[in-house]
Amino acid sequence: MSSPAQLLAQPLAASLVQSVDWLAIAPPTLAAVVALVVLVADLFVADARKPLLGWLSVAGLAASTALLLPLLDGDRSTFCLTADPDACSYTADRFTLVIQFLVLGGALLAALLSVTVLKDARGRLPEGEFWFLLLSSAAGAALLPASRDLATLVVALEVASLPAFALVGIRHGDRRSAEAALKFFLSSVTATAVSLMGISFLYATTGTLYLTQVADRIQHVDGRLDTLAQTGVVLTLVGFAFKTAAVPFHFWVPDTYVGAPLPIAAYLSVVGKAVGFSGLILVTVVGLPSYADVWGPALAALAALTMTVGNVGALRQQATRAYSAVRLLAWSSVGQAGYLLVPIAAAAYTDDAEHAIGSTVAYALMYAAVNLGAFAVAALVGRTSPQNRLTDYRGLYARNPLSALLLAFFLLCLAGLPPGIIGLFAKVTVFSAAVDAGLGWLAVLMAVNVVIALYYYLQWTALLFRAPEGETEGETVKHRVPAPLTAAITLTAALGIVLSGAPQLILRFTDTGLF
Secondary structure, X not given: OOOHHHHHHHHHHHHHOOOOOOOOXXXXXXHHHHHHHHHHHOOOOOHHHOHHHHHHHHHHHHHHHHXXXXXXXXXXXXXXXXXXXXXXXXXXXXXXXXHHHHHHHHHHHHHHHHHHHHHHHOOOOOHHHHHHHHHHHHHHHHHHHHEOEHHHHHHHHHHXXXXXXXXXXXXXXXXXXXXXXXXXXXXXXXXXXXXXXXHHHHHHHHOOOEHHHHHHHHHHOOHHHHHHHHHHHHHHHHHHHHHOOOOOOOOOHHHHHHXXXXXXXXXXXXXXXXXXXXXXXXXXXXXXXXXXXXXXHHHHHHHHHHHHHHHHHHHOOOOOOOXXXXXXXXXXXXXXXXXXXXXXXXXOOOOOHHHHHHHHHHHHHHHHHXXXXXXXXXXXXXXXXXXXXXXXXXXXXXHOHHHHHHHHHHHHHHHOOOOOHHHHHHHHHHHHXXXXXXXXXXXXXXXXXXXXXXXXXXXHHHHXXXXXXXXXXXXXXXXXXXXXXXXXXXXXXXXXXXXXXXOHHHHHHOOOOOO
């Protein structure tokens, strides 16, 4: 015979039972499982066979990306409240799938670059730990765009970030690597702490962590709690602004990119940004649309500052300085983050927020493809010129014509010049989002920054075709390009060329489905 307490507990327990859609959560889950397999296998695999762990990781990321295909037939949600089926912790909609494709595809390309880097390191980098950390970070990054409650969002953010700290500092005995990891860690932890405080304020004012419920309840907050709610909104945005490398939270970027292994710098420039922007979109457009008057102007100001500071920083790079090519890509990524922020800010000023968000996602896909391609060519040059200065690229066309042509194509895409039509198309999409939202001043500032960026992108491009210094005519050195590096360059080039030929495909693909 059941006691009264047991009878009362049964409905409550029943309301907490949640079904699990294993297919919906398969992509990040498989990445996490492969990470654990790699970690355990590392204990038993002989040193001579450690490269197999890299190929297992590449296969795992490829399989995780392929698992997105069965999810294209419709939206799926899981871990939902039985009392409120619309309040779910995980949703695999079009927005989620596009960002997960960007994240897992970016991680796959970074893994291909890493195979070559680890082989060249000749045991100086711990392979098992490297692959475990990369796969763990990719799993967290893939989880984040599907997160629809603030707790899952923060957990995914930290799962993506914590392994990245270790990856930046994984080169033992390297002062630059250790310093970069420390700066990255301290600044990120501070930003996360501020965000957690903001989330606690939002929970105190709404009594829920689910984004759909937050969006509904925050409109009816008691007047005495308005200040607390507004403070929570601002503080919550700080952590995601850090992940996007928005000014003034950008100071960690140049040193971190230089100190990290080059594939990890490439990974952070693409996957790290995807994490930050997807979290920012979910918090603002999905969770806090009624506070658009707070986050809209803040993001517009951040976009203006970020694109200006990033492009000016890239413009000031000295060609003969050590690692100047990587530093230029780092400052360029800060400037590109400013462009990515523009449509999110525009979503606060327009009734068609989905179109504005689609512009950010489209730009992010373009940026991911061509920026990873630029890093792949930089990794190729870095094999013979470890300091990776801009002057090391002088005469690259004479030494390796195809790599020089592809790097020129990637740089022109980033600049928004033909034949990089996809870069021009993406910039026009972002520009039109600002104009349609009535942010003419931001559109004008973006146009000025695009012109500034043209100078340093074209300056680098011109170096590729100049006569090599210290070589007589016809005296070139041929180096065999490793297969993984060739695959990474080929994939990014193919994607950039296809999208430049049919740029309209990217807008069809980025119909976010958030609303």
